[in-house]
Amino acid sequence: MIREIIQRGNPGPHFVNDIRDEELATLSDWGQATISDYLTMGDPPVCNFMVTNPPFTKAVEFVQKARAHVSGPICILQSTRWQSTQKRSEWLRTAGLALVLNLPRRPQWEVDSGDVVKNNVMDFAWYIFLPGYDGRPEMDWLVDNAANPDRAGCHFGDG
Known part of the structure; x- marks a missing residue:
């Protein structure tokens, strides 16, 4: 989804979060990327x-x-x-x-x-x-x- 958003003209900044570790490498090129469970984040941006x-x-x-x-x-x-x-x-x-x-x-x-x-x-x-x-x-x-x-x-x- 983030790739499509950027390709359609929204350069960010973007905060990208996923639960799976293997996704981090592919996400870091598209914004500030973290791996965590959103529902347990104490202070989301x-x-x-x-x-x-x-x-x-x-x-x-x-x-x-x-x-x-x-x-x-x-x-x-x-x-x-x-x-x-x-x-x-x-x-x-x-x-x-x-x-x-x-x-x-x-x-x-x-x-x-x-x-x-x-x-x-x-x-x-x-x-x-x-x-x-x-x-x-x-x-x-x-x-x-x-x-x-x-x-x-x-x-x-x-x-």
Whole structure:
């Protein structure tokens, strides 16, 4: 994700964190890189926004913790089934969820062995939380602008 952000024109500075040691060498070229468990970090850096793919069962904790040090959007990548439990759906209605951006193609994931999963059967979406947002979330789909030149991409609010 960080490579794509930089390639699209955001030079940073970036704070990059991962849990796995083997990722450190590849991440250090893209920003201040550390290896740690975000949820146990005592004093995470103050940030303008967060882009993350947290573990499915820990995503709510990620959003709640990020609210204390992220001043702007908190963007998490999760499967679409993440929104479907009773407890979580009640929380999402009051958590500042402003936008759900569905991925029209199912991503392929690298597993710890380095192999690529060929048959991903889950649909994914970006869930965008905004500080102070208390409306209902909007839903859209990320589309390839080259394939759809009449679409300027996704836009939410005034920024």
